[in-house]
Amino acid sequence: MRRIKRVLSSLLLLTLFTVYQAGITMFTHMHYVNGVMLVHSHPNHGKHTHSKTEIVVIDRLSSFHSLEADAPVCIEPVRPLLCHVEVQTEISAAAAVHMRVISLRAPPVVKIG
Numbered sequence: 001m002r003r004i005k006r007v008l009s010s011l012l013l014l015t016l017f018t019v020y021q022a023g024i025t026m027f028t029h030m031h032y033v034n035g036v037m038l039v040h041s042h043p044n045h046g047k048h049t050h051s052k053t054e055i056v057v058i059d060r061l062s063s064f065h066s067l068e069a070d071a072p073v074c075i076e077p078v079r080p081l082l083c084h085v086e087v088q089t090e091i092s093a094a095a096a097v098h099m100r101v102i103s104l105r106a107p108p109v110v111k112i113g
Contacts, residue, residue: 023041023042023043024041025041026041027041027042027043027044028040028041029041029044031049031050033050033055038055038058038059040058040062
């Protein structure tokens with residue numbers, strides 16, 4: 001019985017996660033309300049609008065606030081990636097036809113003394 005509950009709860013969480021990911025991936029859209037762009041996702045059919053109450057609910061559900069202090073996060077760059085990005089590729093010179101310029105002028109001469 002315990003194993004059945006564990007399997008069912010695992011399947012329920014997997015299904016919930018899959019439905020959530022599909023919802024935020026496939027149904028994302030935006031509205032402009034009072035000059036502010038509101039981006040959210042839910043299944044819809046064509047054009048639709050939201051009431052002021054719905055907009056407030058969407059805003060509250062899509063933002064996260066915590067009473068805990070933020071812990072400092074040390075962000076280290078991925079060094080192998082930077083080494084790979086910083087390597088410049090050699091650009092071969094174009095072996096095109098060079099333009100020849102016929103000039104009858106002598107090169108400049110510097111007189112010392």
